[in-house]
């Protein structure tokens with residue numbers, strides 16, 4: 001069965017497997033506080049994520065800088081506003097502290113984190129970000145860290161020398177930007193087994209792994225559905241708290257088990273795609289931060305924004321790719337979220353029907369469900 005690829009997609013250029021793997025290695029480096037070199041057409045930077053930043057890391061940044069006075073903390077607009085940058089209006093802003101020679105990692109960490117109480121606001125100049133700094137922020141998001149980085153400009157002519165001397169990775173910004181698409185395009189089936197489920201005994205579980213060795217996405221195939229008619233599908237984003245430990249903050253647990261039961265009851269089979277997009281793509285640690293902000297009065301969308309994330313950071317190519325490889329080109333999708341329809345269609349999957357997938361509130365998640373309806377366009 002072939003999938004149609006919309007014309008707009010053919011223009012997207014994909015990064016190579018080597019570039020994909022470099023980004024993946026940089027993600028791991030960033031998570032442990034290592035410095036990354038990022039090169040754009042115009043400039044180059046060295047960057048460390050703020051979350052694992054140490055004073056030793058700061059010293060290394062200063063030592064490699066073209067000019068140590070240009071050290072910058074790149075952080076989300078909402079956070080910049082809270083720090084006194086009243087004109088902040090683009091996604092991310094760069095703060096250059098006046099006491100650049102003495103500023104320490106604790107101070108930078110407090111400035112960057114909306115959950116920490118601020119001791120003093122920075123005396124600083126502000127500027128818009130460069131594209132290489134935006135790429136470093138994207139890398140921090142891929143690393144599921146807080147999207148805040150400390151960067152310095154480096155001499156593009158010396159970047160290879162630095163990389164060799166300090167054992168650092170060099171990334172081109174377009175590799176970071178192309179990572180998610182390429183990772184999804186590289187998914188390959190790596191194992192499968194029969195797994196009888198409580199409400200669906202005739203079930204196979206198939207695992208797909210991306211070429212960079214990242215997290216596997218899972219297809220749960222119930223009752224071997226036919227491929228020549230639209231297949232009943234649920235795209236389920238991972239939710240450790242809701243799926244596994246029965247959290248009442250969301251509706252994920254009932255939706256996951258409900259989808260399995262409904263597909264099984266249909267008598268025609270179907271597929272649950274279990275996508276590793278915890279917290280709408282921000283990761284479990286950041287989702288817990290978002291919950292803590294919600295306990296201070298933010299709704300689920302504003303909490304994401306406070307942390308520097310979009311309301312929803314998910315991508316749908318992994319789902320489309322798994323369906324394609326399993327031989328399905330047309331779906332009936334169990335969801336209340338119109339973005340899932342658009343996401344699948346943009347990757348060439350025909351959506352023949354939306355099947356509502358609503359469960360009653362448990363009391364704790366009433367405001368969450370109301371926000372999804374009123375602000376995220378969910379169809380309840």
Ligand SMILES: Nc1nc2c(ncn2[C@@H]2O[C@H](COP(=O)(O)OP(=O)(O)OP(=O)(O)O)[C@@H](O)[C@H]2O)c(=O)[nH]1
Nearest residue numbers: 236237238239250277278279280290300335336337
């Ligand atoms: N960032 C963030 N993620 C949340 C929050 N509550 C739940 N999630 C995540 O949201 C995702 C829920 O995804 P889905 O079950 O696919 O639901 P949906 O987008 O609401 O759409 P449908 O259920 O298909 O209608 C999971 O990854 C959860 O971990 C929250 O307050 N903040």
Ligand SMILES: [Zn+2]
Nearest residue numbers: 239242250252
């Ligand atoms: Zn959930």
